[in-house]
Amino acid sequence: MSLFNKITDYDTVKSVFFDGMTLLFGGFGGVGTPPGLIDCLIDSGVKNVNLIGNDAGFPWIGMGKFICMERAQTLLASHIGSNPVAGDLMNQGKLKVEFSPQGILVERIRAGGVGLDGFLTEIGKGTKLAYDKPLVKIGNKEFLYEAPITGDVSIVYAKKADTFGNLLFDKTARNTNPYVAMASKITVVEADEIVPMGSLDPEEIIVPGIYVKHIVQSKGYNWKWKWEMTDNA
């Protein structure tokens, strides 16, 4: 493995995960969540993980699979409605859930990924989601201060990666992935297709490879989407 060839295997990636880590994950309802890396996370045996991502997936889809194993201690997400198990764990006190407005959450991850110290917004002011976020008064207006988010490890799903880690995404599977890719100490990318450097059009690259540490080959989604299931499934 070198700066210009970051391809590795899932066994190697397992050693990247550790108990108590903060893990950022890409995806929106499981779309764009890396299926192979979710299984790798499960196989690694880690626990007490602090998860940050858009949502809790479905019980059998995306990060939902890991959440249902009760090996996450906290989850920062915008919603968990598609995963009733996450709601049950929250109500039983087994999973500490913090909700964030969806766009604010990704912007906090972006702030972490681009080296900013946070930002101000009126969104969420006066609601329960303000938690203990500091109020900042500028002129006559009050804003919530939103802190940047960084993680120990990020897992990302890309359509294409070159061996340096330049990334392209697929349709709505892009969602939070570009910023999740930028915001952790170690970013692991699962890609549907891995190509040599020079074969991607530089104009098309969404995430430059500088942020990427490891690349693994994907075998594609290994779960059924809700709409693929019969009514009684």
Next chain:
Amino acid sequence: MGDDRQRIAQRAAREVKDGMIVNLGIGIPSLVPDFLDPSIQVFFQAENGILGMGPTPASQADGNLSNAAGLPVTIVPGASYFDSALAFGMIRRGCIDVSILGALQVSVRGDLANWIVPGKRVPGVGGAMELAYGAKNLIALMTHCEKDGRPKILQQCSLPITAFHCVKKIITERAVFSIQDKEMILDEITPEFTMRDIQNYTEADFTISPHLQPTTS
């Protein structure tokens, strides 16, 4: 109940005009496209990264092309894909002409509650706070009452607030209200309901529009 949802969506579709950028929430709002006037052209924005979302694919759904509820969709000519930060950037910036959201409760001042029933349902806030903040027009859709008859249009929401003073219009199976300057006005009544049906099942104080009319579909 199913009929009520259809009826609410059908009335809401009339709020969507030619040339608008529209964001639809999950639940009843997702039924609105079925009732749109086919002669108008609009662009649907989906906060998971599409401007120019089209209908459900006739065949060959793509797992990587879905709406914010996770259901397969298509795109229309001129559509674009983008990441979540940009999706909400355009929402906060005021680029959405009308946002149609499902609601659990709405207050007389237009406060919206739609993200949690503490201890029971924990869906989470999703993108609702930002849509409420940024959309030029926010329409809340809901059935008029709880299943046990308790009103959902209230002086003050009892559920945790999503956003304050944001709802401009409420559409239920019984009535249409508008909210202007923190005052609620009854604009329409569905023909099979009486003024009493509205008054007895609406806790919020409202005035009756001088132009009150029956809701037509």
